[in-house]
Amino acid sequence: DAKTTQPNSMESNEEEPVHLPCNHSTISGTDYIHWYRQLPSQGPEYVIHGLTSNVNNRMASLAIAEDRKSSTLILHRATLRDAAVYYCILRDSRSNFGNEKLTFGTGTRLTIIP
Amino acid sequence: GAGVSQTPSNKVTEKGKYVELRCDPISGHTALYWYRQSLGQGPEFLIYFQGTGAADDSGLPNDRFFAVRPEGSVSTLKIQRTERGDSAVYLCASSLIPVRGGELFFGEGSRLTVL
Numbered sequence: 001d002a003k004t005t006q007p008n009s010m011e012s013n014e015e016e017p018v019h020l021p022c023n024h025s026t027i028s029g030t031d032y033i034h035w036y037r038q039l040p041s042q043g044p045e046y047v048i049h050g051l052t053s054n055v056n057n058r059m060a061s062l063a064i065a066e067d068r069k070s071s072t073l074i075l076h077r078a079t080l081r082d083a084a085v086y087y088c089i090l091r092d093s094r095s096n097f098g099n100e101k102l103t104f105g106t107g108t109r110l111t112i113i114p
Numbered sequence: 115g116a117g118v119s120q121t122p123s124n125k126v127t128e129k130g131k132y133v134e135l136r137c138d139p140i141s142g143h144t145a146l147y148w149y150r151q152s153l154g155q156g157p158e159f160l161i162y163f164q165g166t167g168a169a170d171d172s173g174l175p176n177d178r179f180f181a182v183r184p185e186g187s188v189s190t191l192k193i194q195r196t197e198r199g200d201s202a203v204y205l206c207a208s209s210l211i212p213v214r215g216g217e218l219f220f221g222e223g224s225r226l227t228v229l
Contacts, residue, residue, distance in 0.1 A: 100169065
């Protein structure tokens with residue numbers, strides 16, 4: 001799977017928007033971009049995923065660059081409960097039975113300042 | 115329950131002992147994954163089941179680690195002759211369809227401590 005690069009840590013003030021960047025310059029045309037987050041002492045939790053177009057759901061928005069070499073996870077109004085490690089992961093969308101795993105990096109640790 | 119259930123939540127054992135960790139996936143989910151997470155690191159893939167068969171076991175570190183899913187539902191991760199380096203949180207996840215388009219649902223993990 002292609003590699004992603006994320007900042008080790010970020011801070012944001014409560015109730016403000018947060019933009020979490022992810023670089024994936026070697027992304028292939030068939031790679032989905034997935035975001036997961038992991039709250040303290042819990043398993044990872046799905047946030048959002050996309051292929052080419054920007055995506056919105058109740059948790060966040062995903063903005064994908066036109067050349068797909070980078071993406072940004074946007075939390076529109078951060079709360080203290082959003083403090084977590086956020087993982088950006090690429091996953092090949094081609095049907096390749098037996099190659100279904102997500103490969104996690106070390107992610108970005110997001111701290112929310114009250 | 116509605117989510118992925120893992121037992122035990124905590125396991126302390128001595129070096130050289132045998133350990134079993136259980137995962138009960140969300141009902142109807144055909145895909146099941148095991149990951150291992152050490153402190154300060156992201157989850158590391160161990161093995162993936164599609165139904166009863168292990169479709170990808172490339173992440174198992176050595177032959178002391180083995181996993182089964184005999185009826186395509188509950189899975190057990192088995193670790194023989196445990197070593198101190200096996201200490202980690204073992205995470206299980208399941209999904210309804212292969213992850214290419216679908217999301218993984220993770221349990222809270224089983225924390226294994228090998229003394």
